[in-house]
Amino acid sequence: MRAAVIKEWGKPLSIEDVPKPEPGPGEVLVRIHASGVCHTDIHQWKGDWSSVKYIMEKHGVRILGHEGIGVVEEVGLGVSRLRKGDRVGVPWMNSWCGACESCLSGYPHWCPHAVNTSVHVNGTHAEYAIIHEKAAPKIPKEIGDVEAAPLMCAGVTAYGAIRKLVTEARIPPGKPIAIIGAAGGLGHYAVQIAKAFGYVVLGVDVGEDRVKFVEKIGADYAIDAKSAEKFAKEKFGGVYASVVFTPKIAGYELGLMMLRPLGALVSVGLPDVKEGVIPLYPLTVVGMGIRVFGSVVGVTHEFEELFNLVVAGKVKSHITMIADLSEINTIFKELEEGKIVGRAVLKI
Known part of the structure; x- marks a missing residue:
C-alpha cells in the first residue's frame, strides 16, 4: 500500500x-x-x-x-x-x-x-x-x-471540551465563554458547537483575517487577542469559561486573565514543552475559585x-x-x- x-x-x-x-x-x-x-x-x-x-x-x-x-x-x-x-x-x-x-x-x-x-x-x-x-x-x-x-x-475533541462545560463545569447555557484559538482547526468547531449548546461565544484569535473568519462562523463576538481581556472584563465582568485550543502558553495566560471568579479553564491545545508551564498560582486558584479541566x-x-x-x-x-x-x-x-x-x- x-x-x-x-x-x-x-x-x-x-x-x-x-x-x-x-x-x-x-x-x-x-x-x-x-x-x-x-x-x-x-x-x-x-x-x-x-x-x-x-x-x-x-x-x-x-x-x-x-x-x-x-x-x-x-x-x-x-x-x-x-x-x-x-x-x-x-x-x-x-x-x-x-x-x-x-x-x-x-x-x-x-x-x-x-x-x-x-x-x-x-x-x-x-x-x-x-x-x-x-x-x-x-x-x-x-x-x-x-x-x-x-x-x-478536531471535531470530536472540540465537542468533548464544550460538553465538559455542561457535564463537569456545570456552566448553564446563556453564559459568556471564550474560545481561544477560535479560527483554528479545533477552535472553529468549538465556536459552532458552543453556539449549538446555547452559550454566548467570544471567539478569540490573532489578526484581522482570522478574526473575520471567527465572525463568519457565528461567534457572538469576534475579538483580536490583544483586546480580548479588556473586552471580556468590561462587557461581562469576565467569562465563565476559557476553552484554550491554541498550542501556545500565551493563549493559556490570556484565557486565565479573561476569567471571572469561579471560572473554568479547559485545556485542549498542547504547546511545545519548551514554552514552559501555565502560570497558575495557588493564590489565584484559592482566591478566585478557578477550576481547571483537561480534555482529550x-x-x-x-x-x-x-x-x-x-x-x-x-x-x-x-x-x-x-x-x-x-x-x-x-x-x-x-x-x-x-x-x-x-x-x-x-x-x-
Whole structure:
C-alpha cells in the first residue's frame, strides 16, 4: 500500500509502498479514502513529545494520521458490530480495554491499556489502516468523506471540551465563554458547537483575517487577542469559561486573565514543552475559585452526538485545503507556519 512514512524525525516524509496490515481479533482493516491533517501530526513528526516519540519507536510506528475515513475491507476474528462495506472512521482512540476503572467510569480516553492511532499502531496517512471495531464510528451517509475526516479528531475533541462545560463545569447555557484559538482547526468547531449548546461565544484569535473568519462562523463576538481581556472584563465582568485550543502558553495566560471568579479553564491545545508551564498560582486558584479541566479527543458515543449536530446543519467542517497524499509535506509546512485556517484533508 502507498503511505507517507517518517524516515527521520523532522525531515520530509517519504511516499513509499509498504506492506498492507492485517486485522487481528476484534479489528477491521479500513481502506482509507480521506485523512485529515492535525497539528498533533506536526508535533509527532518533529519528535517534540519525548514520551510519544518513545512509544512510536518502541512499536515501530512511522505512519502518522488519526483522522481517517474509509470502508471496511476485511474483518478480524470475533468482529460482530461491523461488516465488510461499512463506512467508518479511524480516530485517535484505536482501542481500550473496557474493564479498568477509567473505562467503566466512562473515560476510556485515560485507559492505561489504550491504543492510539499513529502512536501504538500506524496511522491513516496511508491507503489502509487497522482499528478495533468498538472504536470505529459509523459515518452517516449525509456526511461526505472530506467533511467527516476532521471530525475524527478536531471535531470530536472540540465537542468533548464544550460538553465538559455542561457535564463537569456545570456552566448553564446563556453564559459568556471564550474560545481561544477560535479560527483554528479545533477552535472553529468549538465556536459552532458552543453556539449549538446555547452559550454566548467570544471567539478569540490573532489578526484581522482570522478574526473575520471567527465572525463568519457565528461567534457572538469576534475579538483580536490583544483586546480580548479588556473586552471580556468590561462587557461581562469576565467569562465563565476559557476553552484554550491554541498550542501556545500565551493563549493559556490570556484565557486565565479573561476569567471571572469561579471560572473554568479547559485545556485542549498542547504547546511545545519548551514554552514552559501555565502560570497558575495557588493564590489565584484559592482566591478566585478557578477550576481547571483537561480534555482529550473523544470516543464512540461522542461521535454520534457530534454527527447529529453536523447532519442538522449546526456544525460544518471548514476545509481550506484538499490535497493528494504526495503533497503532505507542503501541508505540514503550511500548518506549521500557521497559514491554514480551518482544516486540511488528504484524499487517498
